[in-house]
Amino acid sequence: MTLIWHFLVLVPVSFLVMFAFSAPQASDAKGVIRSAVPKAIRLIVGTAILVVLMQVFPALV
Amino acid sequence: MQLRPGQAALISLAMPGLSHVFLGKPVRAAVVFALAFGLFFAGYGLCTDRIWFIGLDLGSLGFLPGSLHLLIPEILNPTPYLLAHTLQDLDGPAALRHIRLPRESEHLGFWLMAGSGFASAFAAADACWIARGIKSLNPVKGIDLGPLRAALLTFMVPGSGHIVLGQKSKGLLVGGSVIALFLLGMLFSGGHGIDRAARPIWWSGQSPFGGATLLTALLVGGSQMSELSGRFFELGVVLCTCAGLLNVVLIVDSFSIAERRLLGLETEGEGKGDESSTASSEAASDAVPSEGGA
Numbered sequence: 001m002t003l004i005w006h007f008l009v010l011v012p013v014s015f016l017v018m019f020a021f022s023a024p025q026a027s028d029a030k031g032v033i034r035s036a037v038p039k040a041i042r043l044i045v046g047t048a049i050l051v052v053l054m055q056v057f058p059a060l061v
Numbered sequence: 062m063q064l065r066p067g068q069a070a071l072i073s074l075a076m077p078g079l080s081h082v083f084l085g086k087p088v089r090a091a092v093v094f095a096l097a098f099g100l101f102f103a104g105y106g107l108c109t110d111r112i113w114f115i116g117l118d119l120g121s122l123g124f125l126p127g128s129l130h131l132l133i134p135e136i137l138n139p140t141p142y143l144l145a146h147t148l149q150d151l152d153g154p155a156a157l158r159h160i161r162l163p164r165e166s167e168h169l170g171f172w173l174m175a176g177s178g179f180a181s182a183f184a185a186a187d188a189c190w191i192a193r194g195i196k197s198l199n200p201v202k203g204i205d206l207g208p209l210r211a212a213l214l215t216f217m218v219p220g221s222g223h224i225v226l227g228q229k230s231k232g233l234l235v236g237g238s239v240i241a242l243f244l245l246g247m248l249f250s251g252g253h254g255i256d257r258a259a260r261p262i263w264w265s266g267q268s269p270f271g272g273a274t275l276l277t278a279l280l281v282g283g284s285q286m287s288e289l290s291g292r293f294f295e296l297g298v299v300l301c302t303c304a305g306l307l308n309v310v311l312i313v314d315s316f317s318i319a320e321r322r323l324l325g326l327e328t329e330g331e332g333k334g335d336e337s338s339t340a341s342s343e344a345a346s347d348a349v350p351s352e353g354g355a
Contacts, residue, residue, distance in 0.1 A: 001293075002293065002295075002296045005249075005293075005296055005300075006296075009242060009245060009300065010242070010299075010300060010303055012238075013238045013239065013241070013242045013303075013307065014303065014307060016234070016235060016238050017235050017238065017239065017307045017310050017311065018307075018310065020231065020234075020235045020314065021310045021311075021313070021314045024314075024317070024318065024321070026231070027227075027228045027231060028228065028229075028230045028231050029230035029231050029233065029234040030230070031231070032231055032234060032235070033234075
């Protein structure tokens, strides 16, 4: 249950704030979201790939 | 006197206000000194030597009082911290008493002491900014605080610095998110997620959200824990801490946005998102380097 709240609240807010910070050219909410969404998707996909590799690689070795 | 920005920041951290004196800002120097020392000793007067023992158990007594987790955020204001630490009188059984007995209004005292650290940090950033020799020719109401104003506002209310700088919707979005995160944390923790005496390390992360930690110190600081805050209590503490840490990002962001405005480093798309940003851009165009730097 705690983990669900982390993913529902903490992760989106952290992404939003960090990506707003990393995109100073975005001066309004729309710009921030437009800049944050692709970065967030890339981060999530990258993390998922890393997790899968961490599971698969030791099994192969 | 000429100071490089780094020198100005370091001198200000070592002795709040000294850099401003060297940079020819005596009034601001007096305000900075009064804030850094006044807040610290006002807080110290409320919580007394108990500050050195918060979060320590009896087994830690042999170790140096004032361990690392107590240095945050007061370490940003080291001079009064070291002065008070040197003058403490903790011989004998008094030390045990300080651990066991909470003081009345100690939560406010803790906040004031931490606030002195943040005041010192903001003053150092301000001294650094002044030493760069950039100032606005169009100060607001006769007081030109520059990027410091945005940072201070964000420290108290996340997003307010962005709103003042003309980025209204961005400020509402990111500031509102951080405030919502904090409120959710308070809800999960039954209103007791912020307690420096009980959880000083977590409090260090929560403290950058100055307005919220001050409010909770005043409103729920002295109240007793209830059974309601059982199951998700730790989740609440984590959310409050994350809100505080994310506010550090917003403080730096609002400071740097104000800096870019005054330095004329805005990109083309910036400042066009909101109606009010036009006025800010006009003010930015008035910013010029002062003669001879500092």
